[in-house]
Amino acid sequence: MTDVLYDLPGPRARARNLVIAVLTTVGVVAVAAYVAYRLIATDQFSELRLTQFQYTAVQQELLNGLLATLKAAVIATALALVFGAVFAAARLSDHALIRVPATWVVELFRAIPLLILIFFFYYVPLQYKLHIDTLWALVLGLTLYNGSVLAEIFRAGILAVPRGQSEAAYAIGLRKTQVMVSVLLPQAVRAMLPAIVSQLVVLLKDTALGFIITYPELLYAAKQIGSRGSFDFPYVVSYLIVAAIYIGICSALSAFAYWLQKRMSRSRRTAARPVPIDQAAAAEAGGVGGVGA
Amino acid sequence: MNTFLHTLTDNGELFWRGFKTTIELFLISAIGSLVLGTLLAAARVSPVPILRAVGMTYVQVLRNTPLTLIFAFLVFAGPKLDIGLEYFPSACVALIAYTSAFICEVVRAGVNTVSPGQAEAARALGMTFPQVTGQIVLPQAFRSIVPPLMSVLIAMLKNTTIAAGFSVVEAGAIPQYMSERGENQFATLIWIVIGFLLLIAPLVTLQRTLERKWGVAR
Amino acid sequence: MRVQRLAAVAAIATLGFGLAACGKSGTPTATPGNGASSGAAGTGDQCVSSGANLTPAGNVSLTGSPTYDKVKSGGKVVVGVKADQPNLGYKDASGNRCGFDIEIAQLVAAKLGVAKDKIEYKEIPSANRETAIKGGEIDYYVGTYSITDKRKADVAFAGPYFIAGQDLLVRKDDSSITGPDSLKGKKVCSASGSTPLQRVRDKKLTEDANISEFKTYSECVSQLLDKRVDAVTTDDAILKGYAAQNPSKLKVVGKPFSEEKYGIGLAHDDKALRDFVNDALAAAEKDGVWQKIYDGTLGKSGSSATVPPLERY
Numbered sequence: 143m144t145d146v147l148y149d150l151p152g153p154r155a156r157a158r159n160l161v162i163a164v165l166t167t168v169g170v171v172a173v174a175a176y177v178a179y180r181l182i183a184t185d186q187f188s189e190l191r192l193t194q195f196q197y198t199a200v201q202q203e204l205l206n207g208l209l210a211t212l213k214a215a216v217i218a219t220a221l222a223l224v225f226g227a228v229f230a231a232a233r234l235s236d237h238a239l240i241r242v243p244a245t246w247v248v249e250l251f252r253a254i255p256l257l258i259l260i261f262f263f264y265y266v267p268l269q270y271k272l273h274i275d276t277l278w279a280l281v282l283g284l285t286l287y288n289g290s291v292l293a294e295i296f297r298a299g300i301l302a303v304p305r306g307q308s309e310a311a312y313a314i315g316l317r318k319t320q321v322m323v324s325v326l327l328p329q330a331v332r333a334m335l336p337a338i339v340s341q342l343v344v345l346l347k348d349t350a351l352g353f354i355i356t357y358p359e360l361l362y363a364a365k366q367i368g369s370r371g372s373f374d375f376p377y378v379v380s381y382l383i384v385a386a387i388y389i390g391i392c393s394a395l396s397a398f399a400y401w402l403q404k405r406m407s408r409s410r411r412t413a414a415r416p417v418p419i420d421q422a423a424a425a426e427a428g429g430v431g432g433v434g435a
Numbered sequence: 436m437n438t439f440l441h442t443l444t445d446n447g448e449l450f451w452r453g454f455k456t457t458i459e460l461f462l463i464s465a466i467g468s469l470v471l472g473t474l475l476a477a478a479r480v481s482p483v484p485i486l487r488a489v490g491m492t493y494v495q496v497l498r499n500t501p502l503t504l505i506f507a508f509l510v511f512a513g514p515k516l517d518i519g520l521e522y523f524p525s526a527c528v529a530l531i532a533y534t535s536a537f538i539c540e541v542v543r544a545g546v547n548t549v550s551p552g553q554a555e556a557a558r559a560l561g562m563t564f565p566q567v568t569g570q571i572v573l574p575q576a577f578r579s580i581v582p583p584l585m586s587v588l589i590a591m592l593k594n595t596t597i598a599a600g601f602s603v604v605e606a607g608a609i610p611q612y613m614s615e616r617g618e619n620q621f622a623t624l625i626w627i628v629i630g631f632l633l634l635i636a637p638l639v640t641l642q643r644t645l646e647r648k649w650g651v652a653r
Numbered sequence: 654m655r656v657q658r659l660a661a662v663a664a665i666a667t668l669g670f671g672l673a674a675c676g677k678s679g680t681p682t683a684t685p686g687n688g689a690s691s692g693a694a695g696t697g698d699q700c701v702s703s704g705a706n707l708t709p710a711g712n713v714s715l716t717g718s719p720t721y722d723k724v725k726s727g728g729k730v731v732v733g734v735k736a737d738q739p740n741l742g743y744k745d746a747s748g749n750r751c752g753f754d755i756e757i758a759q760l761v762a763a764k765l766g767v768a769k770d771k772i773e774y775k776e777i778p779s780a781n782r783e784t785a786i787k788g789g790e791i792d793y794y795v796g797t798y799s800i801t802d803k804r805k806a807d808v809a810f811a812g813p814y815f816i817a818g819q820d821l822l823v824r825k826d827d828s829s830i831t832g833p834d835s836l837k838g839k840k841v842c843s844a845s846g847s848t849p850l851q852r853v854r855d856k857k858l859t860e861d862a863n864i865s866e867f868k869t870y871s872e873c874v875s876q877l878l879d880k881r882v883d884a885v886t887t888d889d890a891i892l893k894g895y896a897a898q899n900p901s902k903l904k905v906v907g908k909p910f911s912e913e914k915y916g917i918g919l920a921h922d923d924k925a926l927r928d929f930v931n932d933a934l935a936a937a938e939k940d941g942v943w944q945k946i947y948d949g950t951l952g953k954s955g956s957s958a959t960v961p962p963l964e965r966y
């Protein structure tokens with residue numbers, strides 16, 4: 143679409159575009175130079191500030207943080223998929239008694255800020271002398287929120303299979319479960335896989351909220367390392383390192399989701415239209431998916 | 436039930452202060468990220484390759500960074516570079532930087548929903564790029580942009596709670612204060628949820644209404 | 654699509670770079686000082702223990718304590734500590750822990766018959782201490798934990814094993830803050846849920862909007878150095894450690910305006926353990942172990958040492 147917005151540039155347009163391009167380049171270089179200047183002027187990469195990153199203990203600290211992040215993400219993913227499947231099934235139920243409460247639950251958990259959900263599992267049990275690890279407070283919060291979003295994705299995936307498919311299946315005498323298991327699900331899974339992967343990126347990013355309840359994940363490790371006064375508070379370096387790790391992992395997952403989507407849209411093995419993988423794509427076809435934190 | 440009510444009434448000033456800050460944070464960041472997001476989207480569909488690259492890089496980086504990390508960077512690393520802000524403006528900047536990447540994508544995708552024939556016809560009439568986008572494409576894209584835009588803004592409203600971890604006393608910081616005061620945490624959190632539901636409900640209703648109204652027309 | 658693929662390649666490259674960078678510099682230089690660091694790095698990050706004799710007791714006679722039963726059957730003890738307070742509770746870049754609180758924790762563990770390497774440390778921020786003890790997340794807590802009546806409703810305290818006072822840490826070139834009465838209009842930072850913070854609020858030492866709070870004091874110190882706040886307030890023992898880390902930029906005002914009795918936080922109803930820990934502290938104060946620990950840790954930042962009388966209840 144974007145290339146039909148404008149004609150092939152003529153001489154004047156070419157000149158104007160060149161000016162804009164030069165201005166943009168100058169702007170980008172200026173910003174980069176300013177940042178570089180600030181980094182150097184404030185001596186962020188001084189020997190003292192870099193010292194601790196050379197120790198295996200500190201590298202181990204970062205690695206432990208990363209592993210804690212991945213651990214929370216993996217457990218929460220597994221639980222959220224189960225939660226999503228159960229509630230998607232409930233929302234598609236023919237019985238209002240099941241469908242209506244399930245709808246309310248899904249809507250509610252999508253409306254509560256994730257941090258507040260995590261606080262529920264963090265502050266409340268302790269008040270009643272129950273002990274919940276920060277890991278589980280984080281995981282349960284992530285599960286309820288992402289599980290609810292996944293429930294919507296699953297539902298959208300099932301509904302994306304053309305009605306004719308289930309009608310035909312009913313017509314040849316299949317029962318409800320059979321229709322779901324052998325006709326709808328196999329096609330829906332393909333349609334919603336990219337959206338699921340994309341939601342997992344959101345979930346992975348959201349594990350960083352563990353920082354606020356002092357779950358020792360990657361961001362928390364970065365803060366610990368950055369706040370060491372005897373190394374002149376190397377916050378900048380430690381945050382840049384974890385930013386590279388987060389961006390690396392999340393970009394790889396996002397790219398995988400896009401790749402899946404492209405593959406799905408070419409594939410002829412499902413009649414269902416792919417479930418849009420994020421808010422952006424949702425503009426093209428009213429879909430679900432999260433922004434995350 | 437009595438304790439439940441008292442949790443709110445005894446600490447009314449704290450809840451008021453918290454939610455007031457949340458709303459301020461939301462309004463400022465919403466306007467900021469709408470402006471920045473639209474500019475970014477314009478950059479991403481512009482005829483200038485470098486402008487497109489800048490827009491794409493920004494979106495790629497910001498979308499794949501946890502918002503909490505952006506907050507932490509602004510509050511702890513920023514001052515080290517002598518470019519730090521106060522805590523409230525830092526929170527606004529973090530929210531705007533993060534949310535605008537999503538808004539950019541929504542606007543760009545909305546542009547893609549308009550049939551190419553529309554732009555081609557406009558161009559055949561001799562319209563320039565600003566005319567094509569401003570008079571033909573964007574007005575039509577608007578109806579498919581608004582509902583997902585609302586979703587992004589709702590997500591941002593919820594994300595304001597993260598500022599609590601960075602010395603901004605908004606709704607998300609209330610549990611910490613209440614814990615210090617030895618108040619019932621369950622009741623506290625329920626009241627906060629109610630507060631957020633009250634804030635989100637009108638946004639969701641508006642979103643669904645528009646979706647229904649414009650969804651049929653498409 | 655080509656753009657997407659490029660992005661993927663870039664992403665994987667970034668990730669690979671990140672991992673490679675970690676691996677490459679993985680020289681096992683566990684002892685600070687002989688790495689790349691020069692003399693400038695010798696600001697006392699490396700943990701040194703006081704050398705006090707803390708051999709685990711052979712036969713422990715402690716009955717009726719659920720916490721001890723758990724320790725005994727598990728063969729380890731979980732201790733709540735802080736990790737960012739020099740000379741009190743600190744973890745250095747090699748992962749070693751040291752400080753007055755840490756060694757007091759080790760002392761108690763030794764009396765419970767637990768060896769140093771069987772101690773599991775958990776870093777618990779101020780705001781979560783009561784809940785961590787109540788919830789059984791830790792067996793006991795040693796980390797600048799002031800004994801207050803309000804906290805006694807939730808947890809039990811052995812001790813006090815030290816007395817500190819609330820003071821102010823300011824930038825060295827700042828002469829406008831001379832004590833608690835000169836804080837009006839100044840930005841003050843402290844840890845969420847700490848007594849010093851509550852005192853600032855209760856006594857209205859500065860305006861509500863001027864109070865910043867973070868999870869740990871070291872974050873406040875960073876903000877102080879960056880001029881985001883004007884003073885960090887907490888106990889002098891803690892502040893002196895930070896001032897010692899950065900003597901050219903920070904100073905302690907030196908006018909304590911409270912009395913903080915540091916206790917060991919224990920489960921509320923475990924009186925048997927409380928009495929046992931009090932006995933352990935009394936013994937250590939008598940046989941010179943307390944003094945030795947003190948001289949080798951807190952004494953280095955120049956606080957005065959007086960053995961506080963135990964408050965048994």
